[in-house]
Amino acid sequence: MEPPARTSAPTIGELGESAVLARVLPRLRSGEASLLGPGDDAAVVAAPDGRFVVTSDMMVQGPDFRLAWSTPHDLGWKAAATNLTDVAAMGARPTALVVSIAAPVDLPVAVLEGIADGLRDALAELAPGAGVVGGDLSASHALTIAVTAFGDLEGRSPVLRSGARPGDVIAHAGARGDAARGLAVLFAEGRDEHGEPDAASAAAARERHPRLVAAQLAPRPPVAAGVVAALAGATAMLDVSDGLARDARRLAEASAVGIDFRRGALGADPLTALAGAEDHGLLAAFPPGVVPPHPFEAIGTANADAGRLTLDGEPVDTSGWDPYAGWDGVEG
């Protein structure tokens, strides 16, 4: 058996856990809330107001991403960005992440280094001051990234889904449909002649449509807008991950209000704006008369027709994405 090319592309199996951590951890910072970082059995994180916000999300190779389409940096970036948005949707300031990764033993350690760089860069841009306080490495067939994110409510009440009232202004911050458009670009132009995800085709498609493909693979959600909304008196808020219509219905049902969207506020393609998933914008309600603060834009109004969604008064379809219905079983 030939010796593996250790210097050019060592795998995590060749290096072993300690050596992998020694290469990955220095790429990360533990952030301002970290009181005790990696190295012991657990980390210690500051929770200045005596509470912490926590959310968790797992990304699995196959159903959630393709290595032919996403760069390692994209994966780290998206894993951080989506969890930071869930923290922001509570009106909290993100403080820290914990990251557990399961990876095939033949994965080049450079992939984990790229994921770490993506995590670091997303934190620096979307949640300055927050860092990675701990984590775990395991073995698996499919690369799996589980992020748990924490936030500080800074003395405020959390902003729930259930607080909207009839008459509230419904406002949105972030992209509307771009992630879905980016996924459509990848399906149309990022596959080979057999229909399989293909890295070279995807890279070329990304050069042609950089904004849309990045919206899918490395979204830039309006994380800081979560605290902005809370300070402006938002009555309800949530992260728009499954499409604006589907998540608006959740807010409407939790709050027992209806929501009427204004077609003119949803851009040239209102149906994609309503149906497209994975934009990770923030949907919020503000009391009547409050001008939604930047970067929020008013897109509708809450009414008393509990749980009903309309677009200029016409019913809206809210079918959306289900994690167990949307995957074809391919890991590519």
Next chain:
Amino acid sequence: MEPPARTSAPTIGELGESAVLARVLPRLRSGEASLLGPGDDAAVVAAPDGRFVVTSDMMVQGPDFRLAWSTPHDLGWKAAATNLTDVAAMGARPTALVVSIAAPVDLPVAVLEGIADGLRDALAELAPGAGVVGGDLSASHALTIAVTAFGDLEGRSPVLRSGARPGDVIAHAGARGDAARGLAVLFAEGRDEHGEPDAASAAAARERHPRLVAAQLAPRPPVAAGVVAALAGATAMLDVSDGLARDARRLAEASAVGIDFRRGALGADPLTALAGAEDHGLLAAFPPGVVPPHPFEAIGTANADAGRLTLDGEPVDTSGWDPYAGWDGVEG
């Protein structure tokens, strides 16, 4: 195509995410520290002393467990128990878990219900008052369980690995080697004629060796002993997951002490006690003269020979388990 037998064994793909959650969540309680439980984008957890302890660990079908050997209840139990022990090893009281699960679409929902029951029962026995405050469901080929656990230091300093001093009493709480003996039972008696993990053989082996097999599949670590050690003045502590010798070396290196184990304190088979992994006991150091509190037992003494492990003065082998070296690639 015949309709699937929905009433007897619906799969999570047939039910969809919402219906799965509706069956799983009622089996769990969110616990005393939960200020806002599942249902919003994030949970809110109490952190009464302005800090929280956090640890995370992922279990993957194949490298970490076999569905032919572990029951769903075992999986939930072990996922909770191992993370609770990491919290306890800091001298903290466990308060809450967040659980993310990725599962094949054809997995019977009863498996997730069993995992939830195992999580609930482990919390009730090992960390009364603590609960599951949130989580996430994703799709994958291999069942994957990621748990993040939280703890409250109740105003105390965390107990680190690095605080032991020469002359300290080295003490241990929990099983020593039983999990490894249980794994040996399963390898010897829990496989079919082709050497594959086999559920019927494993169940029979478990009836013959209930204590050892349970120590491997559903360990009962001394979680409450973590706070006991902290209150008794422990100078250093860690969770013994990779074997007593290997983890003792970590404590010794972090504290710049040597550790001499007493053979007479390690039972009839001191080498298995030192080498066996996955017992999830607690190894702690106490100042000279302190009698280790129950359930800790003195098993050695710290000395000035930094990083060196000995057994009645003779060198100890500390090779152990690496997550990327210990898996044969089979998921069974």
